[in-house]
Amino acid sequence: MSKTEVETAERPKGEEEGVNVVGVGLTSFGEYPDRTTRDLFGEAAQKAFESSSIKRDDVDMVYYGNFIAELSELQGHQGPQMAQAAGVRAPATRVESACASSGAAVREAVKEVRNGESDVVLVGGAERMNNMGTAGATEGLAAAADALYEIKAGVTFPGAYALMARAYFNEFGGSREDLGNIAIKNHKNGAKNELAHFQREIDMVDVLEAPMVSDPLYLYDCCPISDGASALLVASDTYAKEHGLDGSVSIIGTGQAGDSLALQNRKHLAKTPATTEAAREAFDDADVSIDDVDAVEVHDCFTIAEVMALEGLGFYEHGEAIKAATNRETTKDGSLPVNLSGGLKAKGHPVGATGAAQIAEMVKILKGEHPNAPENAEVGLTHNAGGTVASTTVHILQK
Amino acid sequence: MSKTEVETAERPKGEEEGVNVVGVGLTSFGEYPDRTTRDLFGEAAQKAFESSSIKRDDVDMVYYGNFIAELSELQGHQGPQMAQAAGVRAPATRVESACASSGAAVREAVKEVRNGESDVVLVGGAERMNNMGTAGATEGLAAAADALYEIKAGVTFPGAYALMARAYFNEFGGSREDLGNIAIKNHKNGAKNELAHFQREIDMVDVLEAPMVSDPLYLYDCCPISDGASALLVASDTYAKEHGLDGSVSIIGTGQAGDSLALQNRKHLAKTPATTEAAREAFDDADVSIDDVDAVEVHDCFTIAEVMALEGLGFYEHGEAIKAATNRETTKDGSLPVNLSGGLKAKGHPVGATGAAQIAEMVKILKGEHPNAPENAEVGLTHNAGGTVASTTVHILQK
Numbered sequence: 049m050s051k052t053e054v055e056t057a058e059r060p061k062g063e064e065e066g067v068n069v070v071g072v073g074l075t076s077f078g079e080y081p082d083r084t085t086r087d088l089f090g091e092a093a094q095k096a097f098e099s100s101s102i103k104r105d106d107v108d109m110v111y112y113g114n115f116i117a118e119l120s121e122l123q124g125h126q127g128p129q130m131a132q133a134a135g136v137r138a139p140a141t142r143v144e145s146a147c148a149s150s151g152a153a154v155r156e157a158v159k160e161v162r163n164g165e166s167d168v169v170l171v172g173g174a175e176r177m178n179n180m181g182t183a184g185a186t187e188g189l190a191a192a193a194d195a196l197y198e199i200k201a202g203v204t205f206p207g208a209y210a211l212m213a214r215a216y217f218n219e220f221g222g223s224r225e226d227l228g229n230i231a232i233k234n235h236k237n238g239a240k241n242e243l244a245h246f247q248r249e250i251d252m253v254d255v256l257e258a259p260m261v262s263d264p265l266y267l268y269d270c271c272p273i274s275d276g277a278s279a280l281l282v283a284s285d286t287y288a289k290e291h292g293l294d295g296s297v298s299i300i301g302t303g304q305a306g307d308s309l310a311l312q313n314r315k316h317l318a319k320t321p322a323t324t325e326a327a328r329e330a331f332d333d334a335d336v337s338i339d340d341v342d343a344v345e346v347h348d349c350f351t352i353a354e355v356m357a358l359e360g361l362g363f364y365e366h367g368e369a370i371k372a373a374t375n376r377e378t379t380k381d382g383s384l385p386v387n388l389s390g391g392l393k394a395k396g397h398p399v400g401a402t403g404a405a406q407i408a409e410m411v412k413i414l415k416g417e418h419p420n421a422p423e424n425a426e427v428g429l430t431h432n433a434g435g436t437v438a439s440t441t442v443h444i445l446q447k
Numbered sequence: 448m449s450k451t452e453v454e455t456a457e458r459p460k461g462e463e464e465g466v467n468v469v470g471v472g473l474t475s476f477g478e479y480p481d482r483t484t485r486d487l488f489g490e491a492a493q494k495a496f497e498s499s500s501i502k503r504d505d506v507d508m509v510y511y512g513n514f515i516a517e518l519s520e521l522q523g524h525q526g527p528q529m530a531q532a533a534g535v536r537a538p539a540t541r542v543e544s545a546c547a548s549s550g551a552a553v554r555e556a557v558k559e560v561r562n563g564e565s566d567v568v569l570v571g572g573a574e575r576m577n578n579m580g581t582a583g584a585t586e587g588l589a590a591a592a593d594a595l596y597e598i599k600a601g602v603t604f605p606g607a608y609a610l611m612a613r614a615y616f617n618e619f620g621g622s623r624e625d626l627g628n629i630a631i632k633n634h635k636n637g638a639k640n641e642l643a644h645f646q647r648e649i650d651m652v653d654v655l656e657a658p659m660v661s662d663p664l665y666l667y668d669c670c671p672i673s674d675g676a677s678a679l680l681v682a683s684d685t686y687a688k689e690h691g692l693d694g695s696v697s698i699i700g701t702g703q704a705g706d707s708l709a710l711q712n713r714k715h716l717a718k719t720p721a722t723t724e725a726a727r728e729a730f731d732d733a734d735v736s737i738d739d740v741d742a743v744e745v746h747d748c749f750t751i752a753e754v755m756a757l758e759g760l761g762f763y764e765h766g767e768a769i770k771a772a773t774n775r776e777t778t779k780d781g782s783l784p785v786n787l788s789g790g791l792k793a794k795g796h797p798v799g800a801t802g803a804a805q806i807a808e809m810v811k812i813l814k815g816e817h818p819n820a821p822e823n824a825e826v827g828l829t830h831n832a833g834g835t836v837a838s839t840t841v842h843i844l845q846k
Contacts, residue, residue, distance in 0.1 A: 063462070084595065115524075118517040122598065124590035125514075125545035128705040128837040132712070139703035139725075140838070141551050142543045146524035152540050156555065163562035191523035196483065199521065304538035306527040313531070326538075438527040439539070 064162045068288045068295035069445070071100030071281030072408040073172075077245040077396030080275040081179040085117050085126065085400075086133045088277035089174040092401075093134035096170070096279040100293060107281075108166035110140035111157045113150030113173030114400035119188045120176050134279070136170055144400075146192035147349060149173055150278060151403025151432030151441030157282050158302045158443070167287040172279035173400035185273045189399070192435040194310035206270055206350070208311060208436050210262035213352035215317035217264060220367030224264060227351040228255030229373035231268040231393055234348060237380060238390025240419040241409075245274045245396030269351040274396030278405035297411045301334025301444035303327060309438045320437035323360030330429075330442040338362050341444075342425035343413050344384060345406040347433040348391040357431050358386065361442070380420055388413055388420040403432035407443060414447040463561045467687045467694035468844070470499030470680030471807040472571075476644040476795030479674040480578040484516050484525065484799075485532045487676035488573040491800075492533035495569070495678040499692060506680075507565035509539035510556045512549030512572030513799035518587045519575050533678070535569055543799075545591035546748060548572055549677060550703075550802025550831030550840030556681050557701045557842070566686040571678035572799035584672045588798070591834040593709035604748070605669055607710060607835050609661035612751035614716035616663060619766030623663060626750040627654035628772035630667040630792055633747060636779060637789025639818040640808075644673045644795030668750040673795030677804035696810045700733025700843035702726060708837045719836035722759030729828075729841040737761050740843075741824035742812050743783060744805040746832040747790040756830050757785065760841070779819050787812055787819040802831035806842060813846040 073095030075088050089112070097104065112130045117123045127140035145152040150173030157171035177185040190199045193208060203211075216222060231250060238244035250268060258267035288295035305325035308314060331338065344363070348354035358369035363384060372378045378386035389395045389409035392402060410428040412418040428445045472494030474487050488511070496503065511529045516522045526539035544551040549572030556570035576584040589598045592607060602610075615621060631650065637643040649667060657666035687694035704724035707713060730737060743762070747753035757768035762783060771777045777785035788794045788808035791801060809827040811817035827844045 086595075116517055118515055118587075118590050121594050122586070122590050123594040124543060125592075125708060125834050125837065127544055127551075128833075129593065129708040131705055132707050138705065140705050141555070141703075144523060144541045144543055145526055152526075156540070159558070159562065159564055163558065163564075165558055165562075187521070188517075191517050191521050193524075194528065195520050195522040196485075304540075306530055306537065306539050308531050309524060309528040435524050435527075438524065 065164055066285035067158050067161045067299045068283050068285065069280055069297050069299060069407065069411050070283045070288055070293040070295060071096040071102060072411050073099060073279040074243050074405055074408050075276045076243045077274045077276035077398055079178045083176065083275060084121060085114060085174040085176045086129055088176065088275065089130050089172065089279065090133035092172055092277035092279035093170060096281050100281050101291065102168055102281050104135050106168050107136045107138045107170045109160055109169045110136055110138050111153040111169060111171040112140060112142050113153040113403060114142055115144060115146055115149050115175055116188045116191060120180050134170055145439045146434035147347065147399050148403055148432045148434035148439045148441055149400045152304065154280065154404055154407060154443060155302045155304055155441050158299050161282055161284050168281060168283045170279060170281055172277060172404040174277035175398040175400040176275045177273050178275050182273065197310045197312060206262040206265055209350040209352055210265045211311060212317050212356065212436065213264050216352060216355065219318055220370060222370035224256065225252065226370045226374050227269050228252055230348065230351040230354050231255060233373045233379050234387050234391040234393040237388050237420050238394025241390045241395055244390040244394050245272050246394045265350055271349045271392040271397040274398040276396060276398035276401050278401040278408055280404050280407060297414050297445055297447050299443055300446045301330040303329030303333060303442040305440050307438045309435060311436055318356060319366060320356050320360040322437050322440040323357055323431065323433065324362065326440040326442040327361045330444050334444040336427055336444060340427045341429050343388055343410065343422060343428045344386045345389055345410055346386060346431040348387060348393050349397060354386065361431060385422055388418065403441060406430040406432060407445065410445050414445060464563055465684035466557050466560045466698045467682050467684065468679055468696050468698060468806065468810045469682045469687055469692040469694060470495040470501060471810050472498060472678040473642050473804055473807050474675045475642045476673045476675035476797055478577045482575065482674060483520060484513060484573040484575045485528055487575065487674065488529050488571065488678065489532035491571055491676035491678035492569060495680050499680050500690065501567055501680050501682065503534050505567050506535045506537045506569045508559055508568045509535060509537055510552040510568060510570045511539060511541050512552040512802060513541055514543060514545055514548050514574055515587045515590060519579050533569055544838045545833035546746065546798050547802055547831045547833035547838045547840055548799040553679065553803055553806060553842060554701045554703055554840050557698050560681055560683050567680060567682045569678060569680055571676065571803040573676035574797035574799040575674045576672050577674050581672065596709045596711060605661040605664055608749040608751055609664045610710060611716050611755065611835065612663050615751060615754065618717055619769060621769035623655065624651065625769045625773050626668050627651055629750040629753050630654060632772045632778050633786050633790040633792040636787050636819050637793025640789045640794055643789040643793050644671050645793045664749055670748045670791040670796040673797045675795060675797035675800050677800040677807055679803050679806060696813050696844055696846050698842055699845045700729040702728030702732060702841040704839055706837045708834060710835055717755065718765060719755050719759040721836050721839040722756055722830065722832065725839040725841040726760045729843050733843040735826055735843060739826045740828050742787060742809065742821060742827045743785045744788060744809055745785060745830040747786060747792050748796060750792065753785065760830060784821055787817065802840060805829040805831060806844065809844050813844060
């Protein structure tokens with residue numbers, strides 16, 4: 049669907065401002081134990097300003113996503129700290145929704161611009177975990193699950209997603225090779241992304257010979273522990289036009305939903321209704337249909353998470369996305385390219401940065417500025433999930 | 448100024464929904480080391496629902512303020528957890544802005560309702576600190592300051608506010624007795640508040656014989672380490688009218704501003720420009736003037752903070768609020784009653800709960816349902832500050 053068709057479609061709130069992504073900035077993702085989140089976010093924000101002609105004084109509000117700087121740096125209250133790191137004097141609020149922190153921050157930014165509260169918002173996120181060591185980071189990440197009912201019972205995230213994968217296999221089938229093909233695909237995409245944590249391809253031998261992490265998940269089913277930051281400058285249509293900014297990519301839909309924090313309270317371990325609800329809201333909001341989507345970035349913290357995301361979003365029926373990568377439907381040249389950035393698996397997952405980073409990557413994809421960009425992609429969807437999908441945000445972008 | 452006069456005044460955004468506080472719930476504040484934040488917020492939310500006829504299914508969004516549950520309970524990702532504790536199935540986002548966390552959450556809720564994104568929002572906050580012990584809580588609270596440039600140099604919050612108090616005394620004068628009169632006033636107010644952490648009066652002998660904490664601040668200049676939770680149900684005019692809810696108290700203005708996180712980057716240690724900026728925005732937004740305000744709740748984490756708040760808000764010139772309590776201007780029967788709830792000093796300061804709790808108290812004050820309520824108060828202001836006022840929110844309420 050072209051932009052013109054969408055614009056002339058009936059929109060429920062005709063008075064709202066369009067929300068343009070007029071600047072993007074990403075650090076490379078990787079292991080930077082000596083870099084503070086302030087340092088990382090400052091770099092991402094600097095890049096976002098360099099990619100746009102927006103003056104720092106024109107930023108009206110900052111939303112910043114971070115998950116566990118209290119644990120990694122004994123640093124809370126990062127809103128004003130990050131505004132300062134970005135050289136911006138504006139009110140700044142930190143949003144935390146575990147791995148969906150900056151997805152939730154972007155949602156606040158979208159509403160802020162859409163409703164005319166702000167003309168320009170700086171939004172993004174950062175995370176630093178490698179300074180905590182692997183055990184410390186694993187314990188820190190566990191704060192996204194239920195501390196009382198899950199973590200005290202010994203579950204960490206690889207274990208929680210292994211439970212979901214096992215439930216999926218039991219109900220719908222699937223194999224280690226099917227999951228492996230997702231990792232192989234995402235590594236292949238990441239190999240072309242100069243900002244990715246892992247810029248190398250893997251093959252099925254690597255997958256099958258890898259050590260087990262939590263059965264049925266093995267090393268290449270798991271995203272890495274990454275440090276990094278992301279920043280977006282979003283501006284209203286009015287501001288973008290007045291200032292001659294490139295408003296070619298807009299965020300046209302936003303959705304958010306929640307679920308019980310603990311897996312024990314879910315009806316089904318291998319379905320993620322929060323994803324479905326957030327997607328429904330985002331599509332209603334955007335006034336485009338799922339068939340219009342040309343490229344997708346989903347929250348593949350584990351390979352099985354990509355499967356559940358594609359089903360939850362509605363691209364596949366339950367039980368069918370497990371074969372999507374195996375059947376080459378979600379590869380770069382497939383009918384629905386998924387995680388062209390490399391995904392969390394290969395691009396990396398600096399938790400608080402991920403949601404806004406997905407949008408930054410999608411902006412490049414839609415503009416054709418990404419090495420993996422398909423030709424003529426016009427509509428992209430990003431899906432960011434917290435914990436075991438206890439919180440989700442979905443955003444729809446259009447060129 | 449009566450409500451009618453305000454309503455007929457020119458409002459910049461005539462299409463916006465009014466934001467009514469239709470339910471409030473507070474736990475008692477105190478030392479509850481064995482109660483989780485989930486338990487505390489669940490109680491506050493339950494009370495909020497009991498105070499209103501709103502059905503849980505009608506809640507469209509949850510904003511929740513918390514500062515350091517990652518440290519006190521190894522629990523992040525509290526948005527969905529708190530929605531579940533409240534019995535609400537709606538998207539839920541945690542907002543963190545140190546001691547201004549739930550003030551910032553309320554601001555998001557106000558915008559959400561005002562702009563028609565939601566009809567009903569559950570907003571509040573919780574904090575649990577006494578399970579950490581005094582040293583642990585002090586270290587945790589320090590995460591609101593700059594970990595690298597302040598905390599590593601040995602400063603904790605009593606020390607930071609002592610620096611501000613010393614700078615104030617050096618420039619403007621003032622005495623221990625002046626600060627003591629603020630504590631005496633707030634304890635006197637708190638003695639009538641059955642939910643307050645300290646429900647007893649103190650006198651000048653108590654003040655002067657108290658141990659020094661960080662010169663020139665002594666024990667009674669410091670708020671306690673409290674556990675507790677707050678919850679508000681806010682609803683649009685349209686929803687409130689349709690459902691026959693008591694919409695007699697509205698939030699008519701919101702403001703937020705930030706400053707450098709570290710004191711070292713401030714121009715003046717005894718002035719808080721973020722308070723001034725947030726107040727200016729809130730008054731512009733509310734379309735009432737400072738002379739219309741009948742009662743104030745300010746963020747008196749230390750007695751000197753009440754002084755700087757009253758000056759920053761514009762109720763006093765710089766250097767003049769230090770005598771306000773001594774001159775009985777801010778007492779219950781004074782010209783500008785301040786912290787009728789008991790303030791953070793006596794009511795207590797469960798960090799993430801405080802901003803929304805101030806509003807809950809102000810709603811009771813304006814409705815005449817508070818033991819300390821003045822007669823005929825119509826306009827109230829609440830001021831919530833994070834760290835050393837590196838972030839501030841100001842809200843204006845009207846009956």
